[in-house]
Amino acid sequence: DSGVTQTPKHLITATGQRVTLRCSPRSGDLSVYWYQQSLDQGLQFLIQYYNGEERAKGNILERFSAQQFPDLHSELNLSSLELGDSALYFCASSVATEGRETQYFGPGTRLLVL
């Protein structure tokens, strides 16, 4: 158990819909990262927040957005869903942002868009 929690574990929805994925970082961790893992793309970095502020952006689509709240939990919002958005979405956390930091990953949310 990494200490990072993600809800829900599984999500099934239809094209065009909007969903929200939630992540609670390990106690004391200020930095949260979101990743998407699909069969043909591998693990793709989406976005990073540090203490409520966006810190780095990866290949995140405009239909996706995220935020980190004052209690440090984070939400990833996916809208106008397409079939290709079906994937595993992982959240990770670390104490700070430096390159030597260890990232702790949650168990993931499996999203299926029908």
Place this chain on the structure above:
Amino acid sequence: DAKTTQPNSMESNEEEPVHLPCNHSTISGTDYIHWYRQLPSQGPEYVIHGLTSNVNNRMASLAIAEDRKSSTLILHRATLRDAAVYYCILRDWTNAGKSTFGDGTTLTVKP
């Protein structure tokens, strides 16, 4: 972002050492070398990291070439539970955020 290159797959026998290579010829002086592994149906798990010197922990050893353009993750005695995808990643000193996970190496351990 600096990229890493790893073999797609490797096989090992149980109880034998495993050497997983990683090439990172465009590494910068401020990049840390991290290794993570992902067991089936789980999130990635930290294994080890280093900057310039070789590193050991309870899970593995990391050998870093003198020019830092390659590294090797060493599992001293592979077990069936070590079967996973192993990722070698570079993380910038100032911000770990935009690190890139490559395709990784799928390690198969045979009993």
